[in-house]
Amino acid sequence: MKKESLERLTLIAVVISAIFLIINQFVIASLDGSSSSSISFSGKTGSTLGVGLKSDGTRGVIEYPTISEVPDVDKTGDAVQDALNKYVPTGTPWYADDVGVSFDDPVNSLNIWAEVGGPLGERAGGRFSGSKTIWEKDLTPEQQARYEKLVSVATCDFCCGSPQRPTRVNECGCSHAGAARGIIKYFIQNYGDKYSDEQILGERSRWQTLWYPGPTVKLILSESPDGEASVSDLSKLPSMVGGC
Numbered sequence: 001m002k003k004e005s006l007e008r009l010t011l012i013a014v015v016i017s018a019i020f021l022i023i024n025q026f027v028i029a030s031l032d033g034s035s036s037s038s039i040s041f042s043g044k045t046g047s048t049l050g051v052g053l054k055s056d057g058t059r060g061v062i063e064y065p066t067i068s069e070v071p072d073v074d075k076t077g078d079a080v081q082d083a084l085n086k087y088v089p090t091g092t093p094w095y096a097d098d099v100g101v102s103f104d105d106p107v108n109s110l111n112i113w114a115e116v117g118g119p120l121g122e123r124a125g126g127r128f129s130g131s132k133t134i135w136e137k138d139l140t141p142e143q144q145a146r147y148e149k150l151v152s153v154a155t156c157d158f159c160c161g162s163p164q165r166p167t168r169v170n171e172c173g174c175s176h177a178g179a180a181r182g183i184i185k186y187f188i189q190n191y192g193d194k195y196s197d198e199q200i201l202g203e204r205s206r207w208q209t210l211w212y213p214g215p216t217v218k219l220i221l222s223e224s225p226d227g228e229a230s231v232s233d234l235s236k237l238p239s240m241v242g243g244c
């Protein structure tokens with residue numbers, strides 16, 4: 001009986017070891033897939049190209065994961081139109097009703113996000129402060145630290161700074177920088193445990209593309225292998241939406 005019990009225990013141990021080995025291989029395969037250079041997101045998320053701070057400190061095109069869904073669009077054969085359709089957002093993101101914003105109303109949305117962000121330096125009574133403002137004191141110490149990190153790398157482009165010396169949104173008092181601070185504060189405070197730093201920066205990038213459609217798409221095309229010839233076609237697009 002003791003021999004049979006020992007054999008049974010040995011068999012059980014072998015089976016358990018085999019199960020753990022299979023699970024381990026599955027997890028490794030999943031991690032390998034997630035580290036691929038091809039970003040894939042599901043549900044309400046996606047990925048986009050936008051302007052950001054490169055590792056050398058200059059401005060350039062970066063691929064970001066996003067929070068709102070980025071729909072697939074059919075190609076028209078026109079590189080400029082395809083880029084506009086793909087990177088300039090339209091419609092209303094899932095959080096629109098909560099904030100009162102819409103991709104289809106860029107100027108009003110800019111003012112709302114700037115009000116959420118508040119004035120530079122958190123000065124009460126600034127032109128963009130109001131009932132919607134999320135002040136830094138409204139954030140927990142952990143949220144504040146995360147906020148400071150993100151506003152130090154998010155850049156205010158095309159109306160402030162230069163490609164070689166980008167202005168960070170924690171250094172700029174314009175409405176676009178205020179709106180960027182508002183987007184970052186909003187998602188850190190309300191969805192900080194759900195979305196990564198990169199996704200928050202990516203969502204902010206979608207709005208920036210909406211407010212600077214011409215320059216952003218032009219930069220994306222200029223860094224694309226097949227888009228450079230069509231950059232001149234963007235002269236009809238607005239360089240900036242909303243006041244600075």
